[in-house]
Amino acid sequence: MLKRLGFVVLVFFGLLALVACGEEIGENTTPGDQTDNGSENGEDAEEIDKLVMGFIPSQDAGNIATTAEPLEEFLSEALGIPIQAEVMVDFSGLIEAMRTQQVDIGFLNPFGFVQAEDRAGVEVILKSIRNDEDSYVAQYTVPADSPIESIDDLIETEGLVWAYPDDLSTSGFLFPAKQLLDMGIEDLDDHFQRFSVGGHDNAMMQLIDGQADFATTFDDARDTLADEFPDVYDDLRVIGYTDPIPNDTISVRSELPDEIKQQITEAFLSLNDNEEMLEIMHEIYTWDGVAEAQSSDYDIVREVFAEFEDDLAN
Structure with missing residues (x-):
């Protein structure tokens, strides 16, 4: 009798364990994991x-x-x-x-x-x-009355204040930086005073406000200020471009x-x-x-x- 009772108790607790496991699987498995749609992780069933x-x-x-x-x-x-x-x-x-x-x-x-x-x-x-293009270029811009005439002038002049949108900006920093290094600058931080300003329009504004010597942006970021500053195309001058960027x-x-x-x-x-x-x-x-x-x-x-x-x- 005791052996039979012990067997029943074991079966009872075994069933409880199976139910608990089933509930745990149900709680932690998305509907897609239990479908036959071929998706191993259930992505296609995500709501x-x-x-x-x-x-x-x-x-x-x-x-x-x-x-x-x-x-x-x-x-x-x-x-x-x-x-x-x-x-x-x-x-x-x-x-x-x-x-x-x-x-x-x-x-x-x-x-x-x-x-x-x-x-x-x-x-x-x-x-x-x-x-009509799927690529563009980065643009170098200076104030219209600046003595800087070309990218070569940037290479030859130390201490210039460089305004750009963001360190991760493709046209605002990375492609121009690569070009400047390829043209002979050994250390950007030693050669320029770098000024990250948070936007292409802000980079243009640094030139208008006299806070920077040159800026790098997409082409033509002057457009972003044209409504507020109609003379922006006369006040700011483009001196060069990078190679094409996707x-x-x-x-x-x-x-x-x-x-x-x-x-x-x-x-x-x-x-x-x-x-x-x-x-x-x-x-x-x-x-x-x-x-x-x-x-x-x-x-x-x-x-x-x-x-x-x-x-x-x-």
């Missing part, structure tokens, strides 16, 4: 109730947030999912937010994408079109389901046929359209990244 778009300021951050509202509405309707635009402080913040899956769609510059791909598995889906990206976080990635791609491509939305994109980033992109389009950016990787990691 998306909101998508967050991350911007970095190429102009006044408040203006971007306001200007992006019609784009939010358009994409929300096209995707059937609410879209929320977030203006990030800088590229590093946007990359980190995508790494932690807090931002779904990132408007990343070329270098930001390369770094985000390396650190966070971010995937590029689209690139911008400006003036255009900015629209990239997505690593764990976003493939089906949603494709829907986002199609929604943004539809902007090419929507004049109102194209005006919005031009107002935000001076884009005239978008085209599909792939990672290999940014190999030249990876070469520049390799030059500064150690410094930027500190």
